[in-house]
Amino acid sequence: MKNYDVTVIGGGPGGLAAAISADNAGASTLLIEREARLGGVLKQCIHDGFGVIRFGEKLSGCEYATRLIRELETTGAELMLSTFVSKAEKQRDGYLLTLTSRGGMERVFTKALVLATGCRERTAKQVAIHGTRPAGVFTAGTAQAFLNVRGQMPGKRCVILGSGDIGLIMARRLTLEGARVLGVYEAKPDPSGLMRNISQCLWDFDIPLHLSKTVTTVHGDERVEAVTVAEVDEKMRPIAGTEEYIPCDTLILSVGLIPENELAESLGVPLDKKTKGPFCDQSYMTLVDGVFSCGNTLHVSDLADYVSESGDAAGRRAASYARRERSLLPVNISRDFSYVVPQYLDPEADLSETVFFFRTAAERKKTKLRILLDGVEIKQKQYNGLRPPEMERIPFDLSGAGLTKDSKLELLMEEVRS
Numbered sequence: 001m002k003n004y005d006v007t008v009i010g011g012g013p014g015g016l017a018a019a020i021s022a023d024n025a026g027a028s029t030l031l032i033e034r035e036a037r038l039g040g041v042l043k044q045c046i047h048d049g050f051g052v053i054r055f056g057e058k059l060s061g062c063e064y065a066t067r068l069i070r071e072l073e074t075t076g077a078e079l080m081l082s083t084f085v086s087k088a089e090k091q092r093d094g095y096l097l098t099l100t101s102r103g104g105m106e107r108v109f110t111k112a113l114v115l116a117t118g119c120r121e122r123t124a125k126q127v128a129i130h131g132t133r134p135a136g137v138f139t140a141g142t143a144q145a146f147l148n149v150r151g152q153m154p155g156k157r158c159v160i161l162g163s164g165d166i167g168l169i170m171a172r173r174l175t176l177e178g179a180r181v182l183g184v185y186e187a188k189p190d191p192s193g194l195m196r197n198i199s200q201c202l203w204d205f206d207i208p209l210h211l212s213k214t215v216t217t218v219h220g221d222e223r224v225e226a227v228t229v230a231e232v233d234e235k236m237r238p239i240a241g242t243e244e245y246i247p248c249d250t251l252i253l254s255v256g257l258i259p260e261n262e263l264a265e266s267l268g269v270p271l272d273k274k275t276k277g278p279f280c281d282q283s284y285m286t287l288v289d290g291v292f293s294c295g296n297t298l299h300v301s302d303l304a305d306y307v308s309e310s311g312d313a314a315g316r317r318a319a320s321y322a323r324r325e326r327s328l329l330p331v332n333i334s335r336d337f338s339y340v341v342p343q344y345l346d347p348e349a350d351l352s353e354t355v356f357f358f359r360t361a362a363e364r365k366k367t368k369l370r371i372l373l374d375g376v377e378i379k380q381k382q383y384n385g386l387r388p389p390e391m392e393r394i395p396f397d398l399s400g401a402g403l404t405k406d407s408k409l410e411l412l413m414e415e416v417r418s
């Protein structure tokens with residue numbers, strides 16, 4: 001059985017960055033990917049906008065992934081493709097992984113584990129749409145893979161449910177390929193995607209966005225023939241009498257992403273209900289020693305660049321992982337936050353490159369973010385506005401701040417009156 005210092009599961013932009021940094025830090029490293037090609041979801045993202053932060057230029061998702069793959073090829077990290085990690089078990093000094101591939105089953109041992117398994121999409125069943133199950137109902141990611149990887153059109157007259165970024169990007173993509181996108185329907189009163197995508201993917205193509213409306217029924221036997229949409233009240237319940245019948249052949253769902261954490265759960269890694277990813281400290285180590293998490297597995301990021309940033313740090317820290325007692329300090333947040341990552345700080349570990357990622361719970365105008373240590377402000381940052389779909393990043397050198405396990409760290413938001 002082979003032994004590694006660090007094993008990274010998942011070859012998307014998070015896992016690639018983690019494997020590169022673990023190898024660069026001198027660890028014997030293995031990267032495992034269940035698909036035949038590296039790149040994760042970026043393989044199907046042919047539009048640009050990736051890499052502005054990491055590479056200083058606008059790249060397509062495929063180009064962004066290719067850059068990381070080329071970098072990985074210059075390292076000594078070992079790679080296993082078409083290999084699925086089906087089981088992870090805790091041992092005294094590390095983790096035993098069971099791998100399944102065409103060659104059969106095998107086991108590897110690793111001292112530290114980086115989970116970079118990404119997200120999966122919520123499906124029609126999870127948003128309780130009634131009706132039959134005809135062909136023509138796709139998640140946005142599946143429609144993206146059909147169109148961009150296999151060159152096949154999912155349909156000609158499409159309705160999109162949910163205004164998440166992938167749905168918005170698909171509205172534009174389907175239009176460019178000659179389909180008619182009849183509208184994007186969003187149950188919430190505000191769009192879920194980035195303003196940049198609303199403007200570039202809907203407004204620029206005259207695609208209507210209907211807020212506070214949802215799809216209640218799918219019609220059709222063999223193939224989708226129509227959907228019924230209805231207005232919803234503030235509790236998202238359809239309002240009787242507002243139904244509208246829309247003939248179409250395709251329904252595309254962009255109703256949220258769920259971090260893939262089955263392996264983490266099997267190892268007893270506690271998950272944050274808000275992010276649906278593991279709780280972690282500033283080194284991206286979860287609450288289970290030696291298990292690290294990065295990218296969309298940890299929390300859903302807007303930008304692949306931030307995914308890779310967390311991969312860099314998780315890989316580097318996994319490479320220097322040594323077993324010891326940790327006493328973790330919780331990062332307290334007010335109700336104005338939807339969540340913060342990391343949720344804990346380890347005062348004994350390096351705090352010089354601490355990065356907080358957070359989302360606001362509700363849309364806000366001019367806001368001051370304050371970080372308090374034992375009631376004293378140690379950092380503040382002003383924002384002209386905050387929106388829940390936009391993740392914020394705040395890097396912070398906390399090494400000289402005098403944090404101990406008994407300190408109290410709080411993040412607060414305050415309205416700025418001009």
Ligand SMILES: Cc1cc2nc3c(=O)[nH]c(=O)nc-3n(C[C@H](O)[C@H](O)[C@H](O)COP(=O)(O)OP(=O)(O)OC[C@H]3O[C@@H](n4cnc5c(N)ncnc54)[C@H](O)[C@@H]3O)c2cc1C
Pocket residue numbers: 009010011012013014015032033034035039040041042045083084085086116117118119120121140141142144166169257260294295296297301302303304307
């Ligand atoms: C369907 C979909 C479409 C998207 N489209 C866009 C877009 O158009 N534009 C945009 O900016 N962002 C898009 N995103 C967001 C984008 O995915 C992220 O920014 C980024 O790809 C996340 O990187 P990651 O490495 O965390 O995960 P991923 O890119 O998802 O990579 C995770 C990898 O882990 C592998 N894996 C999972 N479990 C196992 C296992 N048990 N064993 C072995 N391998 C495993 C998977 O096969 C996958 O390759 C999309 C996300 C999704 C889910």
